[in-house]
Amino acid sequence: MATENINPLNTTIGWIGTGVMGASMCLHIVKRGYKTFVFNRTREKARGLLEAGAIWVGSPKEVAERADIIFTMVGFPSDVEEVYFGEKGILKGVKPSAILIDMTTTKPSLAIEIYNAAKSKGASFIDAPVSGGDVGAKNATLSIMVGGDKDVVERVMPLLELLGKKIVYQGRAGSGQHTKMCNQIVVTGNMIGMCESLLYAYKSGLNIETVLSSISEGAASSWLLNNLTPRIVKGDFNPGFFVEHFIKDMEIALEEASRMNLCLPGLALVHQLYLATKAQGYGRLGTQALILALDSISKAGVFSKRD
């Protein structure tokens, strides 16, 4: 990149990973007028972007050969490794002075590894995972947690601002991923508390809506309690966020915690219960499906998925 200011006229963008999240996010950039090269494992999922003016290329390497700033938004840490370090990966084609931005939720240690590898090629890397789900991606209201070199983050800020509402610099490489882990660890606790409470409410003969009217604003109040309880009551287990992706996140957090010599018994328990949830066939349901596994443990028979 030659200039400090990012300008659609002289900056080319690369985008790798056009799933539910990535496609919505990339579209904001394409619509803003940036020349955007895209790649995805399944080309079909990029169709909307191509119709909006994005340009298809055949591999992450080819994206890297063409773009000044490259976003990645893929699935699992192994996908991130492949996209960056693979035979046809970004680092095989990256331009010196390019900026690479991984928005996948992945391992902080992997973020640091990519940061160092990018640096050795004269390029920069920041980790910038998000929260806010598909709705946040569509409405550009994501929370973006950013780690890396601060001056690099500042240079791409105008692009991040096209994608999210709350963009916070958290510190050196990996800090964005660590912050996302903090978010997910809080969610594990809020989720088990909510699910066990709803089971207790049903079994003791209470009306859940009436219970909520007593407890939803005080010490028990949470985003999850207010947003997921109505879905659970309706038997709606459609994914806002997949069980299997949540398991991935918990496994990253547990691995990092172990590396830091940190015992997190709550996280470990919830992780185990989500393995049960997945084992029961609910891996592609929303995270609120935890209550189905908890229900089955006690054969409570009160919560079930409705079609």
Add this chain to the structure above:
Amino acid sequence: MATENINPLNTTIGWIGTGVMGASMCLHIVKRGYKTFVFNRTREKARGLLEAGAIWVGSPKEVAERADIIFTMVGFPSDVEEVYFGEKGILKGVKPSAILIDMTTTKPSLAIEIYNAAKSKGASFIDAPVSGGDVGAKNATLSIMVGGDKDVVERVMPLLELLGKKIVYQGRAGSGQHTKMCNQIVVTGNMIGMCESLLYAYKSGLNIETVLSSISEGAASSWLLNNLTPRIVKGDFNPGFFVEHFIKDMEIALEEASRMNLCLPGLALVHQLYLATKAQGYGRLGTQALILALDSISKAGVFSKRD
């Protein structure tokens, strides 16, 4: 009670239990002009009420002999049993047609027992535990969760409205207590998620305030995260709610869950960790002291109580 309408001129009140919560609550009733008979194990703690015009009597039985509507706000289920069923207990002196209201957080099964015992004396009983803490008691902003006969609840509503802001009828006898358990079960999860996340944040080198600015409004947001994190960061472990009272509540919930044949692994784990918190000498600190026990398990050495 001769009339449907409660009127300070013709209704006498009894109040048993004038600790931090009870004294603040009773004062609203005294100030409203009701003739109020009070009893407390430690007379000294009722002094403010007596100065405001309340009348001291020597036992729960003597309160019952004088009052039309009697509130109890004591400590543990064993205290509630003593106050109602003891030699000098309420049921030894209760007037036919009196209304008894227990606002202590206690066992749903005990609430049902008192309900039946009161009925056999021609009196009525409702369970009406609260949430909102000492601040809610002082400002009359408590959430009051009510169980019992609906017509009885309606008759005392003007009195409950002097004490709380959100008063919700939850169903038959015991339902107020069950609802309070639902509240506490949610809190156990929110608490462990928050504490483990803060430990992770510190150990991974993040700044907690900066992390909060990323996660405090999305899927991880909760009353606890926003209200207790600032205290923890300051090393402030003063009680909003005592660890040992929270343990009592969890033990009630676990006992009731067991009776209902309901396995609640999250609640059970958090209960165990709070036993560790108490064992370490933190029983009279606020519930946020859980993080001190979690810190000690890993010898993390980041969170400590400041004087």
